[in-house]
Amino acid sequence: MFIERFWRSLKQEDVYLKAYGTVLEARKNIDAYIDFYNHRRPHQSLGYQTPAEIYFAEKKNADALLKNLMINTVTHQINCSQPAAY
Secondary structure: OHHHHHHHHHHHHOHHHOOOOOHHHHHHHHHHHHHHHHHOOOEHHHOOEOHHHHHHHHHHHHHHHHHHHHHHHHHHHHHHHOOOOO
């Protein structure tokens, strides 16, 4: 559904409004629209955030979780490899 919505938005907000003279002109304009759509156009379904804001926030959280997991794994391995003190 999200992909279908994207294509509808691209056509209605860019392609149908312009008469591209060349394929190169169309590609440049569509590339610019995709950048706008992902980085500057707020989306109601995303709480008026951009897709890039959502993606990079989730990536940052995932990176932090992965870092903590790696630290915990290494710490556990170190603790398990030490001989028990009696």
